[in-house]
Amino acid sequence: MGRTLYDKIWDEHVVHTEEDGTSILYIDRHLVHEVTSPQAFEGLREAGRKVWRISSIVATADHNTPTTGWELGYDGITDLVSKEQITTLDANIKEFGAAAFFPFMSKRQGIVHVIGPENGATLPGMTVVCGDSHTSTHGAFGALAHGIGTSEVEHVMATQTLLAKKAKNMLIKVEGAVTKGVTAKDIVLAIIGKIGTAGGTGYTIEFAGSAIRALSMEGRMTVCNMAIEGGARAGLVAVDAKTIEYVKGRLLAPGTDPVTGKFVGGPEWDMAARYWATLHSDADAKFDAVVELDASQILPQVSWGTSPEMVLSIEDRVPDPEKEKDANKRGAIERALTYMGLEPGKALNDLYIDKVFIGSCTNSRIEDMREAAAVVKHIGQKVAKNVKLALVVPGSGLVKEQAEREGLDKIFIAAGFEWREPGCSMCLAMNADRLEPGERCASTSNRNFEGRQGAGGRTHLVSPAMAAAAAVHGHFVDIRKFV
Numbered sequence: 001m002g003r004t005l006y007d008k009i010w011d012e013h014v015v016h017t018e019e020d021g022t023s024i025l026y027i028d029r030h031l032v033h034e035v036t037s038p039q040a041f042e043g044l045r046e047a048g049r050k051v052w053r054i055s056s057i058v059a060t061a062d063h064n065t066p067t068t069g070w071e072l073g074y075d076g077i078t079d080l081v082s083k084e085q086i087t088t089l090d091a092n093i094k095e096f097g098a099a100a101f102f103p104f105m106s107k108r109q110g111i112v113h114v115i116g117p118e119n120g121a122t123l124p125g126m127t128v129v130c131g132d133s134h135t136s137t138h139g140a141f142g143a144l145a146h147g148i149g150t151s152e153v154e155h156v157m158a159t160q161t162l163l164a165k166k167a168k169n170m171l172i173k174v175e176g177a178v179t180k181g182v183t184a185k186d187i188v189l190a191i192i193g194k195i196g197t198a199g200g201t202g203y204t205i206e207f208a209g210s211a212i213r214a215l216s217m218e219g220r221m222t223v224c225n226m227a228i229e230g231g232a233r234a235g236l237v238a239v240d241a242k243t244i245e246y247v248k249g250r251l252l253a254p255g256t257d258p259v260t261g262k263f264v265g266g267p268e269w270d271m272a273a274r275y276w277a278t279l280h281s282d283a284d285a286k287f288d289a290v291v292e293l294d295a296s297q298i299l300p301q302v303s304w305g306t307s308p309e310m311v312l313s314i315e316d317r318v319p320d321p322e323k324e325k326d327a328n329k330r331g332a333i334e335r336a337l338t339y340m341g342l343e344p345g346k347a348l349n350d351l352y353i354d355k356v357f358i359g360s361c362t363n364s365r366i367e368d369m370r371e372a373a374a375v376v377k378h379i380g381q382k383v384a385k386n387v388k389l390a391l392v393v394p395g396s397g398l399v400k401e402q403a404e405r406e407g408l409d410k411i412f413i414a415a416g417f418e419w420r421e422p423g424c425s426m427c428l429a430m431n432a433d434r435l436e437p438g439e440r441c442a443s444t445s446n447r448n449f450e451g452r453q454g455a456g457g458r459t460h461l462v463s464p465a466m467a468a469a470a471a472v473h474g475h476f477v478d479i480r481k482f483v
């Protein structure tokens with residue numbers, strides 16, 4: 001019988017399986033950031049252990065790094081807890097080692113899920129872990145990638161393996177072509193709207209179909225990034241020519257000269273590329289669940305509530321709890337409406353916003369920057385008066401550099417956006433960027449839980465194009481009218 005892509009990567013990495021299915025999985029790549037690594041390093045230190053395979057570790061600081069004040073260096077980190085986490089990571093990497101470390105303010109620093117693929121640390125067929133739930137992002141490369149907890153971080157560091165049970169296989173097929181203005185973010189929000197935040201629980205999801213194949217690698221990362229929001233620890237997309245082309249010439253990829261950083265090829269690259277081309281589900285592979293979506297029916301999405309599944313299209317209205325028969329669901333809607341300060345029946349188009357955040361590991365890559373800048377340029381207006389702050393935060397130093405080379409920063413700044421230094425920023429308010437109580441935000445991030453962007457803050461998840469258009473109009477608009 002044929003195997004799914006997940007089966008194939010699992011089989012390649014499983015070291016041992018107990019009768020109850022508990023397995024030991026070999027880990028190829030371990031991405032590390034400052035929030036979930038301190039206790040792990042401390043645990044190693046206390047036990048007198050070393051990192052098993054230093055060359056598997058790639059580290060950066062992202063959650064706590066400020067997005068302004070870099071001219072002050074480390075003195076620009078005003079929050080003391082943030083500063084401690086960042087300097088602790090520096091000290092730990094110095095002591096334990098890493099294949100690559102992109103510390104605070106270095107050119108390649110950025111959100112861990114942006115810098116992994118960007119530097120060729122994430123490669124097809126790998127098992128990738130990180131003490132971070134959005135590690136699912138890396139599945140866009142046909143890598144089995146998922147988030148782990150801090151104690152697992154220590155376990156992987158000490159043994160290069162992870163205890164895991166194999167998940168079931170789910171196939172989400174998105175067929176057809178999206179309408180202009182509809183992006184990868186809208187596709188994944190529509191998927192979560194359909195399956196719910198628990199829909200993928202217990203599964204590894206493979207995203208497939210012509211609409212997924214048509215996406216760039218950036219778009220595929222956006223989709224896999226939110227697999228976790230759909231309940232699955234890992235999301236996958238099959239390897240194709242686009243995947244291999246993206247990887248070619250990346251700093252840590254085979255075939256790249258480590259000194260010049262240029263692609264030179266060679267037998268290692270050839271062997272890898274041949275293997276990567278096999279990383280897709282077999283035609284006769286069996287999936288435990290199949291979900292299908294018609295891409296042409298997906299409209300620009302806006303989340304209205306406090307969970308990513310509370311999402312509707314821009315043509316819709318805020319739901320009415322009275323119409324929900326299930327008492328639990330009705331209660332959840334009521335609570336979300338109260339928190340979000342929304343009246344049932346209000347058109348999503350009419351929601352005025354206070355802040356805009358374009359960034360996060362979902363939407364801070366070069367393509368997202370281009371998408372948002374193109375909308376701002378096309379509409380040709382400044383950020384609306386009612387919008388107090390419109391932030392654009394590139395996902396990494398390299399994204400920032402590339403965007404500036406293309407003049408995107410100038411478009412944003414001229415329109416009244418703030419162009420910041422890379423990091424997680426207002427995605428989760430671990431640094432100075434946050435919402436004040438009651439503030440409403442159009443955000444390109446992935447979570448809209450209560451308080452996620454600051455206590456009392458109200459988050460609406462949208463695509464970069466939708467966020468940019470909302471910034472200049474002051475309220476949500478249907479982006480299809482402007483592209």
Ligand SMILES: CC(C)[C@H](C(=O)O)[C@@H](O)C(=O)O
Nearest residue numbers: 035036063131132133134428
């Ligand atoms: C801080 C980290 C552990 C957390 C995660 O695991 O996802 C964060 O990145 C988030 O997005 O909430």
Ligand code: SF4
Nearest residue numbers: 134360361424427428
């Ligand atoms: S950008 Fe947001 S979701 Fe992504 S790793 Fe940072 S905090 Fe988590």
